[in-house]
Amino acid sequence: xxxxxxxxxxxxxxxxxxxxxxxxxxxxxxxxxxxxxxxxxxxxxxxxxxxxxxxxxxxxxxxxxxxxxxxxxxxxxxxxxxxxxxxxxxxxxxxxxxxxxxxxxxxxxxxxxxxxxxxxxxxxxxxxxxxxxxxxxxxxxxxxxxxxxxxxxxxxxxxxxxxxxxxxxxxxxxxxxxxxxxxxxxxxxxxxxxxxxxxxxxxxxxxxxxxxxxxxxxxxxxxxxxxxxxxxxxxxxxxxxxxxxxxxxxxxxxxxxxxxxxxxxxxxxxxxxxxxxxxxxxxxxxxxxxxxxxxxxxxxxxxxxxxxxxxxxxxxxxxxxxxxxxxxxxxxxxxxxxxx
Amino acid sequence: xxxxxxxxxxxxxxxxxxxxxxxxxxxxxxxxxxxxxxxxxxxxxxxxxxxxxxxxxxxxxxxxxxxxxxxxxxxxxxxxxxxxxxxxxxxxxxxxxxxxxxxxxxxxxxxxxxxxxxxxxxxxxxxxxxxxxxxxxxxxxxxxxxxxxxxxxxxxxxxxxxxxxxxxxxxxxxxxxxxxxxxxxxxxxxxxxxxxxxxxxxxxxxxxxxxxxxxxxxxxxxxxxxxxxxxxxxxxxxxxxxxxxxxxxxxxxxxxxxxxxxxxxxxxxxxxxxxxxxxxxxxxxxxxxxxxxxxxxxxxxxxxxxxxxxxxxxxxxxxxxxxxxxxxxxxxxxxxxxxx
Ligand SMILES: O=P(O)(O)O[C@H]1O[C@H](CO)[C@@H](O)[C@H](O)[C@H]1O
Ligand SMILES: O=P(O)(O)O[C@H]1O[C@H](CO)[C@@H](O)[C@H](O)[C@H]1O
Numbered sequence: 001x002x003x004x005x006x007x008x009x010x011x012x013x014x015x016x017x018x019x020x021x022x023x024x025x026x027x028x029x030x031x032x033x034x035x036x037x038x039x040x041x042x043x044x045x046x047x048x049x050x051x052x053x054x055x056x057x058x059x060x061x062x063x064x065x066x067x068x069x070x071x072x073x074x075x076x077x078x079x080x081x082x083x084x085x086x087x088x089x090x091x092x093x094x095x096x097x098x099x100x101x102x103x104x105x106x107x108x109x110x111x112x113x114x115x116x117x118x119x120x121x122x123x124x125x126x127x128x129x130x131x132x133x134x135x136x137x138x139x140x141x142x143x144x145x146x147x148x149x150x151x152x153x154x155x156x157x158x159x160x161x162x163x164x165x166x167x168x169x170x171x172x173x174x175x176x177x178x179x180x181x182x183x184x185x186x187x188x189x190x191x192x193x194x195x196x197x198x199x200x201x202x203x204x205x206x207x208x209x210x211x212x213x214x215x216x217x218x219x220x221x222x223x224x225x226x227x228x229x230x231x232x233x234x235x236x237x238x239x240x241x242x243x244x245x246x247x248x249x250x251x252x253x254x255x256x257x258x259x260x261x262x263x264x265x266x267x268x269x270x271x272x273x274x275x276x277x278x279x280x281x282x283x284x285x286x287x288x289x290x291x292x293x294x295x296x297x298x299x300x301x302x303x304x305x306x307x308x309x310x311x312x313x314x315x316x317x318x319x320x321x322x323x324x325x326x327x328x329x330x331x332x333x334x335x336x337x338x339x340x
Numbered sequence: 341x342x343x344x345x346x347x348x349x350x351x352x353x354x355x356x357x358x359x360x361x362x363x364x365x366x367x368x369x370x371x372x373x374x375x376x377x378x379x380x381x382x383x384x385x386x387x388x389x390x391x392x393x394x395x396x397x398x399x400x401x402x403x404x405x406x407x408x409x410x411x412x413x414x415x416x417x418x419x420x421x422x423x424x425x426x427x428x429x430x431x432x433x434x435x436x437x438x439x440x441x442x443x444x445x446x447x448x449x450x451x452x453x454x455x456x457x458x459x460x461x462x463x464x465x466x467x468x469x470x471x472x473x474x475x476x477x478x479x480x481x482x483x484x485x486x487x488x489x490x491x492x493x494x495x496x497x498x499x500x501x502x503x504x505x506x507x508x509x510x511x512x513x514x515x516x517x518x519x520x521x522x523x524x525x526x527x528x529x530x531x532x533x534x535x536x537x538x539x540x541x542x543x544x545x546x547x548x549x550x551x552x553x554x555x556x557x558x559x560x561x562x563x564x565x566x567x568x569x570x571x572x573x574x575x576x577x578x579x580x581x582x583x584x585x586x587x588x589x590x591x592x593x594x595x596x597x598x599x600x601x602x603x604x605x606x607x608x609x610x611x612x613x614x615x616x617x618x619x620x621x622x623x624x625x626x627x628x629x630x631x632x633x634x635x636x637x638x639x640x641x642x643x644x645x646x647x648x649x650x651x652x653x654x655x656x657x658x659x660x661x662x663x664x665x666x667x668x669x670x671x672x673x674x675x676x677x678x679x680x
Contacts, residue, residue, distance in 0.1 A: 005429045006438060010422050012515065014437035020518045023441060025421040035502035081365040081657070081664055082350050089345045095542045096566050097354035098346060101363060152656040160653025162375035169656065175352065177661030178360045202435040226436050280660035301659055313500025316492040316509065317421070319641055320620035321517030324421055 496616025
């Protein structure tokens with residue numbers, strides 16, 4: 001493989017997990033920016049904010065009072081997009097097709113400390129969050145109404161996050177979401193054919209090449225996937241073929257927390273700002289028995305492109321055509337690795 | 341079909357053109373907004389700005405001078421994401437798959453008047469833009485390197501538009517972009533099976549129902565598709581089964597311009613602001629002979645949700661799961677129709 005072509009000429013790369021392409025235009029990083037700048041808020045926050053509905057002891061909008069929690073706190077979303085026990089119905093009227101969707105949405109406060117983010121927390125503290133995710137995956141998955149559990153975090157105002165208190169969300173539901181369905185199909189096809197994990201085999205190739213790996217410990221690799229869309233997109237992948245986060249033992253939970261800590265700290269250093277992103281875990285559905293093809297992983301999709309104030313807009317061409325990026329993944333790896 | 345269920349309970353709807361779902365959570369429109377507000381700039385602009393690189397007579401960053409154009413002006417993008425005559429190569433190395441992509445990117449100035457947008461232009465002036473799109477589709481399509489021509493507009497700073505001068509873009513390329521490939525497959529499957537146009541049949545159903553139609557004239561319908569993702573997403577569809585915009589005659593070009601005028605004017609009235617959006621035309625590829633299944637259409641994807649300053653964020657769950665909307669398409673139709 002002649003890697004310099006990938007650094008010099010426009011090309012598309014295949015996302016083997018979704019079977020979709022990304023357009024890479026390396027030469028375009030040179031274009032001047034004349035568009036919108038984001039506002040940066042590098043103000044340090046207080047450790048407690050009496051107006052924050054996520055701080056310990058405060059009352060939420062629905063009148064419920066948060067307990068005086070000490071590490072992680074989970075509650076059902078007061079304005080959930082999915083609700084349980086709702087009416088079940090189907091529309092199959094010519095070309096109009098719809099289906100009811102039930103689910104349970106939760107909010108996970110990562111810490112009682114209003115001033116923190118995952119990047120400021122110790123690996124041990126992050127491990128408590130990981131343990132909570134495991135619990136929730138288990139409990140929600142045991143509910144016969146739930147087939148999939150989507151764990152994610154929106155961080156930063158630019159990512160639509162409405163409260164700076166460190167927190168993430170869990171939306172669990174009866175059907176597989178679009179993106180999960182795509183990854184389910186590609187992994188199943190590969191596994192049926194090769195009897196080995198698609199992502200596991202990809203990981204082996206990346207470990208051999210050492211071109212896109214940012215960090216690794218005994219159980220996890222942090223890398224920029226070959227097909228990354230966002231300028232500084234990364235992925236955390238377990239070295240073992242594990243279908244969901246429940247398969248991690250206690251030591252592995254710590255090593256996973258360490259990987260999260262390393263990448264979020266590097267992000268904050270990159271543009272000297274509390275780095276915005278959406279992150280999420282893709283893993284096996286909870287109520288199907290045949291999930292051996294799944295290899296769970298966590299992705300970070302951060303929007304910033306050139307500085308704390310200039311982001312990548314996924315608009316026009318990206319919405320109607322194909323996601324497009326300017327700097328290559330290999331350049332992003334070098335920039336992030338230099339910050340470890 | 342019991343339509344009230346769709347207005348009351350969470351459900352998913354199928355996009356018949358992409359085979360992907362959208363999650364609709366009608367009850368969620370009630371949640372309070374505590375997140376980022378966009379800055380609105382309702383300042384009126386001068387008709388000429390000496391610093392604008394799109395105004396007539398001005399010099400662009402690469403030293404070229406714009407002519408003293410009177411209606412529409414097209415030039416090749418100075419910072420194109422796709423370039424023609426670049427090196428052709430392929431990567432097929434285990435699970436790393438890539439392919440070079442060539443293309444031509446153009447900028448289309450809609451008017452020399454810096455202060456305008458499509459919403460402020462007459463249908464006759466917009467018709468000049470339509471004529472230009474037709475010319476470009478033809479000329480670019482005649483190029484053997486080009487198989488697809490993506491016409492689009494990013495309007496407003498919030499949509500990553502770097503210059504308020506009324507303009508759109510055309511990115512044309514050798515391969516089909518992701519979204520076009522999806523619509524190619526669904527339309528082909530339907531056409532092979534039924535010998536009629538998927539979108540044409542859908543249109544008939546919507547014309548019967550009259551629930552999601554905002555405007556129609558002799559040749560075009562403006563509607564909110566059943567599967568719309570963005571709060572005020574709309575689609576312009578030709579009543580005749582036409583595979584691309586070249587099939588429009590002169591009268592139809594005017595009626596199409598009228599449809600664009602009607603919807604962009606309604607948008608501006610909705611929140612009393614110059615309404616941001618990305619719009620784009622999906623149509624048949626240019627160099628394949630077997631495109632009878634294609635029914636061209638134009639979509640508008642506007643991000644605003646509740647006001648000029650509160651937009652919908654397609655983040656966390658949407659990126660990892662499925663696009664999600666709060667207000668239903670049927671509510672959006674009522675709001676937009678009231679503004680005609
Ligand atoms: O070409 P522009 O207007 O500078 O750039 C804008 O539109 C492009 C095409 O949709 C996007 O790739 C860019 O992210 C966006 O900022
Ligand atoms: O739930 P929040 O933080 O209020 O809302 C945010 O995350 C949700 C899930 O990704 C999105 O649907 C919303 O558009 C976004 O503003």
